[in-house]
Amino acid sequence: MAKRIQTLYLAGPENTLPDAGEHSLLQIALCQAMGFDLLKADPIEGPDLTEVRAREIYAERVSRMRRADAGLINLTPFRGPTADPAAAFEAGFIAGLGRPVFAWLNITEEDDGELRDRIASHVGARLESDGSWRDPDGCMIEDFGLPESLMLWAESRRLFVVLTDDPLRDLTGLQLCLEALGEYQD
Numbered sequence: 001m002a003k004r005i006q007t008l009y010l011a012g013p014e015n016t017l018p019d020a021g022e023h024s025l026l027q028i029a030l031c032q033a034m035g036f037d038l039l040k041a042d043p044i045e046g047p048d049l050t051e052v053r054a055r056e057i058y059a060e061r062v063s064r065m066r067r068a069d070a071g072l073i074n075l076t077p078f079r080g081p082t083a084d085p086a087a088a089f090e091a092g093f094i095a096g097l098g099r100p101v102f103a104w105l106n107i108t109e110e111d112d113g114e115l116r117d118r119i120a121s122h123v124g125a126r127l128e129s130d131g132s133w134r135d136p137d138g139c140m141i142e143d144f145g146l147p148e149s150l151m152l153w154a155e156s157r158r159l160f161v162v163l164t165d166d167p168l169r170d171l172t173g174l175q176l177c178l179e180a181l182g183e184y185q186d
Contacts (some may be wrong), residue, residue, distance in 0.1 A: 004098070005069040011038040011090035012074025017168060021038050034178045039064040040076040043128075065093050072177050074174060075148050075159070076167050077111070081118035088152060095155045101182055103156040104173025105147050106164050113161050116143045157184060 071094035
């Protein structure tokens with residue numbers, strides 16, 4: 001019988017919010033209400049933002065990921081059309097440990113649920129005669145009709161797309177992932 005999932009690692013851009021501490025308490029409360037323990041990265045702040053501090057933060061986050069039974073990954077577009085690169089790394093790291101990943105992506109009604117359309121609205125895109133989409137540099141844009149890159153989409157046991165007016169703070173996707181995680185191990 002597989003090990004019961006108890007401890008979750010949460011990754012996403014929430015650590016950068018001006019109210020990151022308050023938001024973190026809401027996330028922890030949701031996880032605890034569903035019977036899970038939550039490991040998440042602490043906000044990066046303070047006057048000692050040096051290379052040494054960066055390596056300490058990395059080591060601490062890797063240690064937390066290694067202790068987690070599963071990953072909850074917020075893939076909401078952050079500072080562009082795609083997920084926070086740190087969250088994408090953490091999703092891959094957890095998957096590399098052989099642990100399940102559950103993810104969500106919050107978008108507004110103005111955004112489109114497809115990655116190709118978000119890239120097109122941020123940097124531009126053109127449809128080539130062969131049916132492929134290219135960015136202004138001529139690089140191919142993934143066009144699988146997916147909400148995120150195929151590698152992040154395919155590794156997620158479940159990936160929820162949530163329409164919201166507040167993409168960086170809406171907790172609906174987290175709640176859906178927790179419910180799916182409960183069903184996953186029943």
